[in-house]
Amino acid sequence: MDSTYPSNKDGEIFLHVTSVVIGPATVGGIQAGAFKIGDTAGTIDNIINCKLYRPGSVGFVSKSGGMSNELYNTIARVTDGIYEGIAIGGDVFPGSTLSDHVVRFNNIPQVKMIVVLGELGGRDEYSLVEALKECRVHKPVVAWVSGTCARLFKSEVQFGHAGAKSGGEIESAQAKNQALREAGAVVPTSYEAFETAIKETFEKLVEEGNISTVPAVNPPTIPEDLRIAIKSGKVRAPTHIISTISDDRGEEPCYAGVPMSTIIERGFSVGDVISLLWFKRSLPRYCTQFIEICIMLCADHGPCVSGAHNTIVTARAGKDLVSSLVSGLLTIGPRFGGAIDDAARYFKDAYDRGLTPYEFVEGMKRKGIRVPGIGHRIKSRDNRVKRVQLLQQYAYNNFPSVKYMEIYIILDQRAIDLNNTTDITLEYDGEVVMVQASTKMNNIK
Secondary structure (H helix, E strand, O other): OOOOEEOOOOEEOOOOOOOOOOOOOOOEEOOOOEEEEEEOOOHHHHHHHOOOOOOOEEEEEOOOOHHHHHHHHHHHHOOOOOEEEEEEEOOOOOOOOHHHOOOOHHHOOOEEEEEEEEEEEEEEEHHHHHHHHHOOOOOOOEEEOHHHHHHHHHOOOOOOOOOOHHHHOHHHHHHHHHHHHHOEEEEOOOOOOOOHHHHHHHHHHHEEEHHHOOOOOOOOOOOHHHHHHHHHOOOOOOOOOOOEEEEEOOOOOOEEEEEEEHHHHOOOOHHHHHHHHHHHHOOOHHHHHHHHHHHHHHHOOOOHHHHHHHHHHHHHHHOHHHHHHHHHHHEEEEEOOOOOHHHHHHHHHHOOOOHHHHHHHHHHHHOOOOOOOOOOOOOOEEEEEHHHHHHHHHHHOOOOOOOHHHHHHHHEEEEEHHHOOOOOEOOOOHHHHHHHHHHHHHHHH
């Protein structure tokens, strides 16, 4: 243990505790007008109704979380309200006891009286009896121990809380109420009389001048409940899903505002439709044809690549079409089919920063990062990838600018020179993204 902790001559360690565990089954606590922890006090409407938005003069502690909410309301009706309320929970071994909080309330100047709600089972209430007898509590205490109905049952009854089970006469609600009454607490004859006892105790303190009138505080305006506002037609329900691509609210579906009939009548191609769905506008024909060429060229990679292999294995295992397709799609990554994102990021950044091909390749080499979009297991400079050649030729013939593609070609040559091999060549992923970047398709008007 850390030797910095203070200790006495016998080596006993003293810990300065600044926080308390209320209880493992607690619903929390509230200091009126300040803060609350847990679910105690309920909704904002209940907090307002119970005057918990400003401090009163009553300290309250209970074992029951549900009954604490009921007592908040009761106390607000017959007193100036709660200063602080705690529900310790009904466990056999709670984190804190009723007497812990009663003694603490006794030392808070703003608390003028204390209300306690206990229950049968256990002996926690007797610690409060001892505190009253030893005069450690000098403020009025109004208490009630619930569970008096247990005597109506022929056998022992386990109530809702783990600790709410009488282990003998001394743990009965009647015995605890009598002990508290004899110790000086105000204990009514029944729960129905509990509210009256609280009211009379509070009024007596007011008459004696021990409680001053709490200044009126107007609570903040509570926004209207959304469900009520929607029902009354003041607001509409929020939109959870918005589609900016397709729209089927009219007589016919629209893609990016273009009616389906127009798409058919004008003979839109697959590339034209994809341009509407992906880019939300009609792109020039050379761009939509480029999209179609990309789809045609990569429609089938053959059975040997990773994605196809996984799809085949999954299908052979008897899985359905969608599951087999997904198993292949999940294989896509930086080393198979997923080089497009990294190629676009690295090459565009290098071009925009004005790096020479040598500086870019050397920089990637120093970082230990593979240059994406370059390299093929079979193809080489002397045996080019046919798909790449077809894309390059189409781009040169149809695109107004291919600046990124040109720098990509130079980078490919530089990588070959640095590695002193002809086994490196442009890959399809890198070529696709460089042509797209060259035309800045997202900015075409």
